[in-house]
Amino acid sequence: MNRQPLTVMIVEDDELAAKIYEQFIHKVDGYRVVASAQTGKQALELLNVFTPDLILLDVYLPDMNGIELLWEIRRRHRGIDFIMITAANDTETVSEAIRGGAFSYTIKPIIVEKFISVLERFAAARQQLSTNRVVEQHEVDSLFRNDRKAAAPETAAKKMLPKGIDKHTLRLVREKLLQESASINADELAERVGTSHSTVRRYLEYLVTNNELEIDMIYGSIGRPERRYKRKQH
Known part of the structure; x- marks a missing residue:
């Protein structure tokens, strides 16, 4: 029943x-x-x-x-x-x-x-x-x-954040990602967070390795494929 x-x-x-x-x-x-x-x-x-x-x-x-x-x-x-x-x-x-x-x-x-x-x-x-x-x-x-x-x-994970990953910036990045219903690239997220592309890219890649995000590769007709990130569906 x-x-x-x-x-x-x-x-x-x-x-x-x-x-x-x-x-x-x-x-x-x-x-x-x-x-x-x-x-x-x-x-x-x-x-x-x-x-x-x-x-x-x-x-x-x-x-x-x-x-x-x-x-x-x-x-x-x-x-x-x-x-x-x-x-x-x-x-x-x-x-x-x-x-x-x-x-x-x-x-x-x-x-x-x-x-x-x-x-x-x-x-x-x-x-x-x-x-x-x-x-x-x-x-x-x-x-x-x-x-x-x-x-x-x-708690243990917070204490063991890798070099270059600040807990306050990480919290902000996570907060902005929660507001996104679709995938997002590093440039788009950098604009929302208010920091550089390279900084945001570092945090995005960390979240990928932490199994919180997954990557969509968008292949265009010219140039390198676009790397887009989205929250994992559980």
Whole structure:
């Protein structure tokens, strides 16, 4: 018997970012986006009509802090879970998100593979809790482990960036690539990032070796083939 899809509300004031999250969610089986809100007030009004299983929540909203919204929704709707997606990286905000019971906390710009992995783990946890009446200690440990084990390889990777690859520039390049639905060449991306062709090319090639991008070779009638880059589809 097919399970009912997990329903998702996106609370994000950046309309483009919300659409990108929705595209990524569609890559994961068992999810359905039912609404988007750009303010805390809109989110609370929508919750008067229906109750989603999961809310993807930003901290920086135009009318209220996302953590305050989390606690307000917690008071009204105990059965909703949260995944935080935000640029807020201060320890106070992260601590409050943990106290509020957020399932995961992702600092922008998001990495597609990590985002999809979080959704898959959330779905697995929901399934486990809905089908089992009791759980063993190792299963409880797995549920409460959440992102800690998954975060370790990523942290190690950041510390081991090759020479010439700066983490801040890398984050910017990834952010710009997330906004592209089609392939892009180094010149086009250099214009968006605001740096040189050679610098962007170095970062693009690094992302290829890191298995985040793939290359399209466009062969014209004259000259060298054009090297275009696009995100890998998972």
